[in-house]
Every structure is written in structure tokens, then in C-alpha cells.
Amino acid sequence: MYCDFFGFTEKPFTITPNPHFIYLSGNHREAFAHLLYGIDSHAGFIAMTGEVGTGKTTVLRTLLSQLDPEKYKSALIFNPCLSGEQLLASICRDFGIEAAEKNSFAYLEALNRYLLEQNAAGRTLVLVVDEAQNLAPEVLEQVRLISNLETERDKLIQIILAGQPELDDVFNRHDLRQLNQRITVRCRLSPMGLDDTKEYISHRVKISGSRIPRLFSPGAVKQIYRFSGGIPRLINVACEQALLLAWTRESLTVTPDIAARVIAEAGAVAPRRGLWERITGLFFSGK
Known part of the structure; x- marks a missing residue:
């Protein structure tokens, strides 16, 4: 439509997240650096918050696209309306893991086996949960249990929880204090x-x-x-x-x-x- 008139090869201002258009402001660069540091240092839990429209999903997709596939395996969960079992099933599906049965125990067992295999091969697994402020407390508790999968020396999976500022209120719930205490890297996207x-x-x-x-x-x-x-x-x-x-x-x-x-x-x-x-x-x- 107007693309030929202005000489565009594609529309420049679509609202869908597109890493091709990524522009990192000073604040975005700081958040990006926090995410990379958390993953590289095997922090375990990383939290990123920001208002609606500040570019959280774009930053996350760009981050995942820049991870070396020889060193990292990643999964992105962007449907927050899941039960604990559905979350585990989604994680296994995104990582390409086959579970012996379709229940929480089998999913967790298969995930643990896969994490150990990837760790032995020198790979880091990264799980990103977007819009995490909408996850039910019992589902977030399931996420915490996933983080318990570790060796004596290292966390087997790095988990990024991203969401709107309300996510901080969720973390501050008394029944989620164990999860909150495990978040060692935090960053916020500002306008x-x-x-x-x-x-x-x-x-x-x-x-x-x-x-x-x-x-x-x-x-x-x-x-x-x-x-x-x-x-x-x-x-x-x-x-x-x-x-x-x-x-x-x-x-x-x-x-x-x-x-x-x-x-x-x-x-x-x-x-x-x-x-x-x-x-x-x-x-x-x-x-």
C-alpha cells in the first residue's frame, strides 16, 4: 500500500514482535545484559518485568535467536493459562522430549533424564516463560520444582520468568517465598x-x-x-x-x-x- 510510495521493502511499524527490527535502548541493553549474565552464570532463576508494550517479548525472542545452538537448547512458553501438568507437557514438547506416560511424574522424569544428557554434552538448557504474571501459584510452584533438577555443582536448567509489573506482586506472595528467594537476577524494562x-x-x-x-x-x-x-x-x-x-x-x-x-x-x-x-x-x- 504505502510501502512503494516511501520505498519500504516491508512495513516498518507492525506491532508483532520481530527480532529483525530489534532496537536496544540503553535500558533494553541493560536488561539484555542481565539476561545473558544470568544464563552464562547459571543463576537458575531470572526475572524480567516491564509494562505492556515495552518490548519484553521482542527482547526474549532476540535473546533466544542469538544463543549458540551448539551450546544451548531453549524453549519458550507463552501460554500462561496452563495447569502444572500441561506446563510440563509443553516444556517436554518444546524440547522434543518423549515421556513414557502422560502424567506429571513421567514428564518430570523424562525432563530430568534429558537435562542430565544435555549437561553431559556440555549444553545449557534455557526455559523462558512469558506473561508469567498470569500463572497460577500452584503452576509457579511446579516451575520451582523444575529448578530443583540439578547436579552437585550446577543448575541443569536456566529459567527466565517474564511478565508485567504485577509479576513482582506474585513473587511477594507468602506461599511463593521459596521461589522469590531463588531469583538471583532481576531486571526491568522501562519506556x-x-x-x-x-x-x-x-x-x-x-x-x-x-x-x-x-x-x-x-x-x-x-x-x-x-x-x-x-x-x-x-x-x-x-x-x-x-x-x-x-x-x-x-x-x-x-x-x-x-x-x-x-x-x-x-x-x-x-x-x-x-x-x-x-x-x-x-x-x-x-x-
């Missing part, structure tokens, strides 16, 4: 500042192939930053709509006026037809 927001937008535009200088004007970037509060997902939403409006106006620059227009619509309280509905209505009506 980006104005400078990082500017670099983030420029980075995604460049990765998408456009060579138009200052596609987003400084004034537009400032408005998008104020609207988004530096949260990547909201930046993407505003930039996507701004590019769409700029395309309809045949403007090769997202001006402050264009940014203000889409932000005003995004923040409107009363239900209104969105920009996209009006544009499609215009085209398909033949006007």
Missing part, C-alpha cells in the same frame, strides 16, 4: 526517552529500506513521544497511522500536523470512524 524514541523510529525506517531523509520531522517525533510515553508498541501504532495519512496526502514527510491528527484520533474519547475506515470508504465508494 524509552526522547532521544531513544527518535533513534528507534529512524532505525525501523532504515531497516525497512527507505532512504528518505528525515521521513519523520523532529516536531512529529516529539508529538509521538509525548503520546506514547516512550512505549515501543504505542510508538509503532502512532507511526503506522502517521505514514498512512502522509501517503494519502502524498507527503514524503510526516509533519507535526500529520502526527497531531493521528494522535488526536487515537486519543478521542467519543466513538468515531477511524482513519482507516474513512480511507477505505473513500476508495471503495469511487469518490
